[in-house]
Amino acid sequence: MYPSSISIYEVGPRDGLQNERPVAMRDKVQLINHLANAGLKRIEAGSFVSAKWVPQMADSAAVLGQITRHAGVRYSALTPNLAGFEAALAAGVDEVAVFTAASESFCQRNINCSIQESITRFAPLMKQAKLVGIPVRGYVSCVLGCPYEGYIAPTQVAAVAQELLQLGVYEISLGDTIGVGTPLKARNMLDTVASKVPVAQLALHFHDTYGQALANILACLDAGITTLDTAVAGLGGCPYARGASGNLATEDLVYMLHGLGIQTGVDLPNLARAGAQISQILKRNNGSKVGQVLATEQ
Numbered sequence: 001m002y003p004s005s006i007s008i009y010e011v012g013p014r015d016g017l018q019n020e021r022p023v024a025m026r027d028k029v030q031l032i033n034h035l036a037n038a039g040l041k042r043i044e045a046g047s048f049v050s051a052k053w054v055p056q057m058a059d060s061a062a063v064l065g066q067i068t069r070h071a072g073v074r075y076s077a078l079t080p081n082l083a084g085f086e087a088a089l090a091a092g093v094d095e096v097a098v099f100t101a102a103s104e105s106f107c108q109r110n111i112n113c114s115i116q117e118s119i120t121r122f123a124p125l126m127k128q129a130k131l132v133g134i135p136v137r138g139y140v141s142c143v144l145g146c147p148y149e150g151y152i153a154p155t156q157v158a159a160v161a162q163e164l165l166q167l168g169v170y171e172i173s174l175g176d177t178i179g180v181g182t183p184l185k186a187r188n189m190l191d192t193v194a195s196k197v198p199v200a201q202l203a204l205h206f207h208d209t210y211g212q213a214l215a216n217i218l219a220c221l222d223a224g225i226t227t228l229d230t231a232v233a234g235l236g237g238c239p240y241a242r243g244a245s246g247n248l249a250t251e252d253l254v255y256m257l258h259g260l261g262i263q264t265g266v267d268l269p270n271l272a273r274a275g276a277q278i279s280q281i282l283k284r285n286n287g288s289k290v291g292q293v294l295a296t297e298q
Contacts, residue, residue: 001222002221002222002260002261002262003221003224003225003226003262004262004263005226005262005263005264005265006226006227006228006257006262006263006264007041007042007226007227007228008040008041008042008227008228008229008230008250008253008254008264008266009042009044009173009203009205009227009228009229009230010035010040010042010043010044010229010230010231010232010250011044011205011229011230011231011236011247012031012035012044012230012231012232012233012235012236012247012250012278013028013031013032013035013043013044013045013046013063014044014045014046014047014057014077014078015044015229015231015235015236015247016231016232016233016234016235016236016246016247017031017056017057017235017236018047018054018056018057018236019056019235019236019246020056020235020236020282020284021056021282022055022056023056023278023281023282025059025062025063025066026066027278027281028059028063029063029066029067030277031232031274031277031278032045032063032067032075033067033068034270034273034274034277035232035271035274036067036068036070036073037070037270037274038266038267038270038271038274039264039265039266039267039270039271040073040250040265040266040271041072041073041074041265042073042074042076043073043074043075043076044076044077044078044097045060045063045064045067045075045076045077045093046059046060046061046063046064046077046078046088046091047060047077047078047079048060048061048077048078048079048080048083048084048085048087048088048091049078049079049080049084060077060088060091061087061090061091064077064091064092064093065091065092074094074095075092075093075094076093076094076095076096076097076137077091077093077096077097078096078097078098078099078139079096079097079098079125080098080099080111080121081121081124081125082124082125082128084096084125085125085128085129085134086128089132089134093134094134094135095134095135095136095137096125096129096134096135096136096137097136097137097138097139097173098122098125098136098137098138098139098164098169099111099118099138099139099140099141100115100118100119100138100139100140100141100160100164101115101118101140101141101142101146101160101177102115102140102141102142102143102146102152102156102157102160103141103142103146103148103149103152104149105146105148105149106141106142106146106147106148106149106177107141109148110141115160119160119163119164119167122136122167123167126167126168126169130168135170136168136169136170137169137170137171137172137173138161138164138167138169138171138172138173139172139173139175139205140157140160140161140164140172140173140174140175141175141177142175142176142177142178143157143174143175143176143177143181143189143193144176144180144181144185144186144189145176145178145180145181146177146178147178154188154189154191154192154193155192157174157189157192157193158192158193158195158196158197159196161174161193161196161197161202162196162197165196165197165201170201171201171202171203171227172193172197172201172202172203173202173203173204173205173227173229174189174190174193174202174203174204174205175205175206175207175229176205176206176207176213176216177207178207178209179206179207179208179209179210179212179213180209180210181206181212181216182210182212182215182216183212183215183216183218183219184219186204186206186216186217186219186220187219187220187223190202190204190220190223190225191223194223194224199223199224199225200224200226202225202227203225203227203228203229204216204217204220204225204227204228204229205228205229205247206229206248207246207247207248208234208246208247208248208249208287213248214248214252214253214256217248217253217256218256221260221262228253229247230247230248230249230250230252230253231246231247231248231249231250232249232250232251232271232274232275232278232288233249233250233251233274233275233276233278233279233286233287233288233291234246234247234248234249234252234286234287234288235247235278235282235287246287249275249287249288249289249290249291250266250271250275250288251268251271251272251275251288251290251291251294252288252289252290252291254266254268254271254290255268255290268290268294269294272288272290272291272294272295275288275291276291276294276295279291
């Protein structure tokens with residue numbers, strides 16, 4: 001049985017834009033405001049990582065200072081360590097996210113440490129977040145495949161997710177970072193992780209490299225999942241994935257969910273306008289098929 005409603009965690013302004021060409025701060029602010037106006041309640045607005053490694057996110061504090069805050073909307077940011085957490089807190093975030101991987105090779109190449117070392121590094125951040133009452137989300141990359149190791153065992157994903165849960169994160173986002181998953185593999189992975197972590201504390205973050213993201217989500221919808229990560233206009237994409245076409249587009253997910261009678265609280269025409277606008281600014285093709293269609297009707 002499908003859920004009656006789905007919470008969409010919009011990652012376009014962070015996970016999307018960090019893998020696109022740089023855009024002006026005013027365009028980021030405008031995008032975030034448009035997403036909130038379209039009814040999205042959870043928006044990842046920036047990242048407090050080293051500007052040397054992710055220059056597209058260097059202005060995250062300024063962006064958070066300029067957005068129009070909407071009541072009921074939670075604005076979050078990615079924070080790799082305690083210094084990043086403190087900078088995000090000063091910028092007024094409502095929650096933060098930490099990130100690791102289910103692949104040792106990916107973890108080493110992406111954040112220069114082992115999986116266990118990455119989780120150990122989060123401990124001071126988690127302690128401070130608990131003290132000040134800021135919820136922490138956890139990302140696990142490469143849950144359905146790795147560009148270096150190939151197949152990743154679902155039991156390995158479950159073990160990493162369980163460690164994050166024990167650390168104190170409130171929600172764990174399972175990421176098909178290179179978009180190689182197919183429906184049966186996606187459902188098997190989810191069921192395996194859900195045997196160790198309550199499904200109510202899991203989210204899915206599927207990339208659409210092989211055009212399978214919607215099918216993978218549909219295969220998992222009756223398992224109790226109620227949170228899905230997407231990016232408006234399909235922004236972004238893993239730089240390590242061959243032919244990566246980006247995150248699953250929020251517009252495409254909303255269209256499918258509404259067709260299933262599942263509530264999202266999102267105004268699809270307004271969302272599509274936001275996607276069309278940021279695509280024009282980036283001078284890229286709109287990665288949302290639904291967005292492309294709606295752009296011709298508006």
